[in-house]
Amino acid sequence: MMYQLPASLKNKKNLEWALLAFFIIAASAIRLHTNFSTKFIPGNNGAYYLVQARSLLENGRLQFVEFPLLFWLEAGLAWIFFHLGFGNIDSSVDFASRLFDSIIPVLSIIPAYALTKRIIGNERKIYSAAIISSLSVLYFSPLMLISDFQKNALGVLWLFCLMYWLYRSFEESSRKNLLITFLFLLLTGLTHYGCISVAVTLVLLNLILKYELRYTFKRFLRVVSSIIIIVVICIGIVYITSPFRTMVFINIPLEIFRNPIIFFILQHKPVISPLDMINILLVNFVAIISLILFIKNFATLEIKTRPFILACIILAFFLASPFLGIDAAQRLYFMSYLPVIPLLPFIYKNISASVAKNSVTSTILLIIIFSIFIVIGKGTQSNMNEKLYSELVEMKKVIPANGKSIIVARHGMEFWSAWIFRTDVTRQESLNENYWRAYANVLFLQQKKDKSSFGPAGMIGRPFPEPTLPEFSQSIFTGDYFDFYKSPTPPKSFFIFMEKRP
Numbered sequence: 001m002m003y004q005l006p007a008s009l010k011n012k013k014n015l016e017w018a019l020l021a022f023f024i025i026a027a028s029a030i031r032l033h034t035n036f037s038t039k040f041i042p043g044n045n046g047a048y049y050l051v052q053a054r055s056l057l058e059n060g061r062l063q064f065v066e067f068p069l070l071f072w073l074e075a076g077l078a079w080i081f082f083h084l085g086f087g088n089i090d091s092s093v094d095f096a097s098r099l100f101d102s103i104i105p106v107l108s109i110i111p112a113y114a115l116t117k118r119i120i121g122n123e124r125k126i127y128s129a130a131i132i133s134s135l136s137v138l139y140f141s142p143l144m145l146i147s148d149f150q151k152n153a154l155g156v157l158w159l160f161c162l163m164y165w166l167y168r169s170f171e172e173s174s175r176k177n178l179l180i181t182f183l184f185l186l187l188t189g190l191t192h193y194g195c196i197s198v199a200v201t202l203v204l205l206n207l208i209l210k211y212e213l214r215y216t217f218k219r220f221l222r223v224v225s226s227i228i229i230i231v232v233i234c235i236g237i238v239y240i241t242s243p244f245r246t247m248v249f250i251n252i253p254l255e256i257f258r259n260p261i262i263f264f265i266l267q268h269k270p271v272i273s274p275l276d277m278i279n280i281l282l283v284n285f286v287a288i289i290s291l292i293l294f295i296k297n298f299a300t301l302e303i304k305t306r307p308f309i310l311a312c313i314i315l316a317f318f319l320a321s322p323f324l325g326i327d328a329a330q331r332l333y334f335m336s337y338l339p340v341i342p343l344l345p346f347i348y349k350n351i352s353a354s355v356a357k358n359s360v361t362s363t364i365l366l367i368i369i370f371s372i373f374i375v376i377g378k379g380t381q382s383n384m385n386e387k388l389y390s391e392l393v394e395m396k397k398v399i400p401a402n403g404k405s406i407i408v409a410r411h412g413m414e415f416w417s418a419w420i421f422r423t424d425v426t427r428q429e430s431l432n433e434n435y436w437r438a439y440a441n442v443l444f445l446q447q448k449k450d451k452s453s454f455g456p457a458g459m460i461g462r463p464f465p466e467p468t469l470p471e472f473s474q475s476i477f478t479g480d481y482f483d484f485y486k487s488p489t490p491p492k493s494f495f496i497f498m499e500k501r502p
Contacts, residue, residue, distance in 0.1 A: 019130040020113060027106045027137035030375060034146045035098040040384035043148035044412035044454035044464070046097075047384070051418045053078055053093045063418060069190040070154050074100050101146060105137070105153035111160040112136035112341050115167055119305075119345040131361045132344045136160060140275055140371035141337045152334065155195030158188040159338055162199055163312075166206060167342070170304050194331040198338070202315055209307035261329040262322040275374070276333045282367075283320035283336045287313050290343040293350045309346050312339035383412045383452050391479045392420045398477045398484060399423070403440020410447070411464040412454055417445055428467040436490045443476075444469055444485040 034042060041047060048064075049071070055063040056075035062068060078089070078096035086092050113133035120129055136142065145153040162184040169177040185203065189196040261272060290313050294301070301309070319336035348360050399405055399421060406424040407417045414425040426435070435442055446466045453463050470491035477484035 016127040016130045019127055020109065020133075023130065023134040023138060024106055024109055026372075027109070027143070028103055030138075030143060030372065031102040031106065031146055034375075034380050035102045037380045038382040039386065040382045040389065041094060041098060041147055042380045042382045043146070044383050044452065045415060046147040046382065047412075047415035047419045049074065049097045049101075049150050050090075050093050051415055053097060054089060054419075057082075057089060057093070063424075067151065067189075067191050067193065067196075069187065070151050070192075073104075073154075074150075097150070098147075101150045101153065105142065105145065105157055108136045108142065108157045108160045109133055111157075111164040115160070115164040115342055116345045118164075118167060118171070119342055120349050128348060128357070128361050129345065131364055132348065133341065134368060135337065135344070135364060136341050138368045138371055139337050140374050141279060141334050143371055143375040144275070145334060149334070151192040152194065155188055155192030156335065156338065158184050158191060159195055159199055159202075159335070160341070162188060163202070163338070163342060166203065167305065167308050170206070170210075170308050194335065198315075198319070198332070198335055201318070202311060202339075205311035205314055206307050209310050260323045261326055264326065265322065272329060272333065276329075279333060279336060280320045280322060283316050283340055286340050286343050286347070287316035287320070289347055290316075293347060297350050309342070312342050312346075315339040316343060381452055381454075383454065384416050385450065388447075388450060388481055389420070391481050392416070395477050395479070395482065395484055396421055399443070400441045400486070404438075405441040405443055406435060406439045407443045407445055408467045409445040410466050412452075413445065413447060431490075433490045436487075442487045442490075444473060444487055446483045446485070448481055448483060450481055 041050060052062050052064060052066065052071040053075040055061060056071055057079060062071060074093070074097050077100055078093040081087070081096055082089055082092040086095060112135075113129060116129040116133045120132075142153070142156065145156065162181060165177055165181040165184060169181050181203075185196075185199055188199040265272075265277075290309070294309060294313060298306075316336065316339040319332050319339065324332060344360065344364070348357055351357060351360070404424070405421075406426060407414065407421060408426055408428055408431065409417050411427055414427055417423070418425045424439070444467050446469075451463060469485055470487045470489070472489060473485040473487045475483065476486050
């Protein structure tokens with residue numbers, strides 16, 4: 001005879017699943033609204049994903065050497081839509097990219113929910129796990145990872161899966177758990193540079209803390225050898241998928257605190273958004289409360305999972321540190337909420353008063369409402385509109401027919417150039433004399449008006465600059481919105497050339 005849950009517990013279980021379904025639908029609806037609210041894919045870099053997926057379908061390779069998993073998946077989905085008669089290759093790729101980005105990242109709530117439940121354990125208010133895990137998809141950070149940040153959003157999904165199976169591995173160190181943990185580490189490594197950096201940091205922290213908190217010499221040797229193997233494997237993955245980032249990955253410990261963000265904050269320079277500032281405060285607050293509870297309840301905490309919780313506390317302080325360098329901060333702040341997801345159920349479990357527990361869930365619901373209001377209220381912009389697109393299509397006829405061409409454009413517009421002109425593209429900071437040897441035509445695209453305000457700090461601060469023209473550049477097209485130039489020779493001094501940028 002099968003055991004049946006008591007009616008009261010069954011009702012609470014149904015409420016928990018209903019809440020989870022509601023959060024999934026709400027997050028998907030917001031992402032669908034954002035992705036399909038503009039005629040052209042929104043964001044500054046949205047066209048990047050279109051170019052990569054189309055290149056796979058038409059040429060069997062990526063146009064830009066990059067971590068490939070997302071593009072394989074989106075190209076596969078576009079191939080299905082194309083053969084089902086949804087439209088031509090371009091429209092199928094556009095639809096597949098927007099749809100994939102609207103649905104798949106929301107699945108992050110599933111491993112987040114499973115992890116939250118395991119940390120909370122047996123609780124009367126079992127629906128609390130659904131509320132806490134909803135932050136994984138309805139906090140403003142994941143809601144911002146749309147269109148421009150599709151690789152990031154998919155990488156975050158693998159990171160949540162990695163955290164869940166890593167926790168399972170601490171509970172039960174079976175071969176199955178370890179293999180699945182490694183699988184999600186591999187998937188992260190095939191998806192996004194920033195995410196694999198965080199994944200490696202999390203795994204190494206757990207291994208080191210597992211040794212430190214339960215010392216034996218045999219365990220020490222095992223941890224050291226495991227760390228070496230993991231680092232070598234990850235370097236290998238980065239080298240295979242994105243070779244030019246290999247040295248960047250290796251040099252992370254040396255570069256990560258260069259030009260600390262705190263200096264820019266104190267000088268009132270807008271290099272990060274106000275939401276990043278809120279995120280820094282919230283994540284550090286959760287980490288501080290978690291550390292206090294970890295120290296206070298250390299003796300009663302389950303020995304097997306102590307390293308995981310402490311690793312999440314350290315990771316939260318690190319990812320939300322105001323002492324990160326500007327380059328690292330712009331990559332890592334959007335992921336700083338990740339360790340908060342397991343820390344919140346840890347806090348919830350280790351506070352005894354019902355009022356305090358209710359305060360945790362109520363605060364989370366308020367943060368969710370605030371996040372949804374902010375994301376919907378800010379509206380959606382695209383780097384492209386119909387007038388710009390029409391003029392760019394008209395410009396195709398002036399691209400020289402002789403030899404191979406490359407177009408230099410500002411960040412974001414280079415991807416639209418690749419999409420429309422079907423040529424190689426680059427940004428000014430990547431140029432050197434070899435480009436004039438490798439290409440018959442080095443062309444410079446400058447936009448004069450109707451420019452979006454996307455920049456290094458998002459929609460605040462300075463926008464990305466237009467490329468500076470080398471000496472002796474020749475105008476080949478002048479329109480209402482763009483000027484197009486051909487540069488017959490490289491600049492006399494690349495240093496001066498770069499310094500002249502606005």
